[in-house]
Structure formats: C-alpha cells, structure tokens
Amino acid sequence: MGLHRLTAITLGVPDPTATAEFFTSFGLRELGDGRFATRDGGEQLRLEASPRRSLHRLGVGVHDRDDLDRIAHRLTSDFPEIRHELRADALDVVEPVTGLMVELTVAPVLQVDDVPVAAVNSPSTVERVDVPAAAVLGGNPVQPSNLTHLVYGSPDQPTTLRFFTEAIGFEVSDAIDGIIAFTRCGEVHHNLAIQAAPCAFVHHVAFEVDGVDDVARGGTAMIEGDPERHLWGIGRHAIGSNWFWYLREPSGTYVEYTADVDRISAQDLYRPKDWSGHEFLYALGQPPPPDFLEPPDLATLVELSA
Ligand SMILES: [Fe+2]
Numbered sequence: 001m002g003l004h005r006l007t008a009i010t011l012g013v014p015d016p017t018a019t020a021e022f023f024t025s026f027g028l029r030e031l032g033d034g035r036f037a038t039r040d041g042g043e044q045l046r047l048e049a050s051p052r053r054s055l056h057r058l059g060v061g062v063h064d065r066d067d068l069d070r071i072a073h074r075l076t077s078d079f080p081e082i083r084h085e086l087r088a089d090a091l092d093v094v095e096p097v098t099g100l101m102v103e104l105t106v107a108p109v110l111q112v113d114d115v116p117v118a119a120v121n122s123p124s125t126v127e128r129v130d131v132p133a134a135a136v137l138g139g140n141p142v143q144p145s146n147l148t149h150l151v152y153g154s155p156d157q158p159t160t161l162r163f164f165t166e167a168i169g170f171e172v173s174d175a176i177d178g179i180i181a182f183t184r185c186g187e188v189h190h191n192l193a194i195q196a197a198p199c200a201f202v203h204h205v206a207f208e209v210d211g212v213d214d215v216a217r218g219g220t221a222m223i224e225g226d227p228e229r230h231l232w233g234i235g236r237h238a239i240g241s242n243w244f245w246y247l248r249e250p251s252g253t254y255v256e257y258t259a260d261v262d263r264i265s266a267q268d269l270y271r272p273k274d275w276s277g278h279e280f281l282y283a284l285g286q287p288p289p290p291d292f293l294e295p296p297d298l299a300t301l302v303e304l305s306a
Helices: 016-026 065-078 157-168 212-223 298-305
Strands: 003-013 029-032 035-038 042-049 054-062 084-086 090-094 101-106 146-154 171-176 180-184 192-196 201-208 230-236 243-248 254-259
Touching: 003 016, 003 101, 003 146, 003 201, 016 029, 016 035, 016 042, 016 212, 016 254, 042 146, 054 065, 054 146, 054 201, 065 084, 065 090, 065 101, 065 157, 146 157, 157 171, 157 180, 157 192, 212 230, 212 243, 212 254
Parallel strands: 003 042, 054 101, 146 192, 201 254
Antiparallel strands: 003 054, 029 035, 035 042, 084 090, 090 101, 146 201, 171 180, 180 192, 230 243, 243 254
16 A cells, blocks of 8 residues: 554643653653654654644655655546645645645665563463562563554545545555544554544544553553543453543543554455444443543633644
8 A cells, every 4th residue: 555654743731841751651762853663663753832822743654665656646547635845755735634744755664573472371371470460560661663553534425534535545454434534554453543523633542552461551541640630441442342441631631551463464365344423432341431532621622723
C-alpha cells in the first residue's frame, strides 16, 4: 500500500506543561520543545499550546519517494478538490471535512529489538518455578514502544473515511456502518479509527507496549497517587483483540496502553466479523464508563468549533 505506519501526531492542548507531565509519567521520553519519543518509534508526539484540545497534524510514513509521487498523482487526477502540496521530502494533504493536516513522509519501518518473553505457568506447561512473576516485582517503568493508533471523530464520517481510504490509501479492517471504521496503514489491525461525532476531536491515542503485563503495570503506576487519571481498564477489545487500559490526560484526550493487537497480512485473507450490537466495544473486563462513550467536554468542543 506504500503506507507503513503512523509517524507522529501534534496535539493542541490548553496547558502543555500539565499534559507534558502526564506523558512523561506515561513513559514517553521528553526531547524538549514539547516533543516526545517512544522507545522504538522515535519522535512521535508534539504538544502545542491551543485554546482547546485538538489534533493539529497527523504524520504517516511511506517507504520511498515513489510512494509520495504516486499519492500526489492520484490526488491531482482523482481528487482535485483536495488541497495538497508535494515538497522535496513530504506530501502535505488537508482533510476536507476537519481541515486536519496529514503529512506523509518517507520514514524507516518500525524496528523493534526482541523483547524477552516472560515465563508463564499454566496447568499444562510450567515455565517458572521458585520465583514470583517478574511483573509483580516491579522492575523498570513501562516504556511504550510506539504510537499505534488514534480514534478521530468527524462530523462527516463517510467523507473523512473516503479521504483516508480512497485518497491517502488506508485500508479498512473492520467497520460498523456510519458509526466507526477501523483503518490501517500497515499490518497493525487499526492505526486510525474514524468515528461519527458532532465535531472534529480526538477521542483517544494509543501506545503499544510489550504485553498484557505492561498494560497492567503501566495503568497501575499511572493511577497510583492520581486516581483521577483512570478511565477504563484493564480489558480486552473485541475488534482488534487488543488489551487496553485507558487514562485521562489533563486536557481531556484519552490515552491508552495497548498490547497484542491483531495483525493483517493481506486484505483478502482477513475475514471481518459482523460486529453488530455493542460487543465491538469490549470482549473482556468491565463495561465502558459513560465518559468513554461521550467525553464530558464534547458539548464544549462542539460549541467552540461552531
Ligand atoms: Fe484504542
């Protein structure tokens, strides 16, 4: 598909200092000037001062310059109404409903060193004797590997979805018609979910960690001494199969530790399930709190965007 991963997002937040403290505790590495790195993905988050929380920029990596040229050519020939600018090393494209700037750049594929697999005991296989599980002994703080997905609300969901799929090149993994579509720009089941919303806003951003133990360790550490950060978790989604623990960052965007998300090697090998009903929200754990379904600042965001 040419695309292979998310590179970076820029979030506008009213209090960059408070949000920076949140992401540092979360395990991202602060680089200065409101920039943050994940362990394996390099610089993947930038914060900018903004009167309301918002997504200013979404970065998507492609393999080579030919990919940029091919997408630019498609935009010019098939989508002349979509504003874009091809630069020496990037292609900037403006999403037509929300005005979001999407920046495509030639980027290295995500390289992740082998992570030691924790020894696990089960009735059939005993891997660990005479010692407790490493996860309960504490150890190093959780280091998120990479920015893996975000859920973005659009007041015209079908048009925003068409933009990302037909114009940019994302593929749909699973969808609930008119409500939400889970799209990907590589093998990970979803990198960008587009949901119907009364205004443009980021519902949440998710960072992938090494396994379910790290989802639990990260979530536990984040709410120690600050229980207000807790939103929902630990649980396991049905769509994408990923483990999750959602937290609240100070400006109101939700931030997720996630692990063991599905991979899709080819569109025609993946068999989407019929996700009708509400089972798509979660498979394991407790039901979502009302704030997950409707963030408490949504009415204010709608007013400010009018
Ligand atoms: Fe998520």
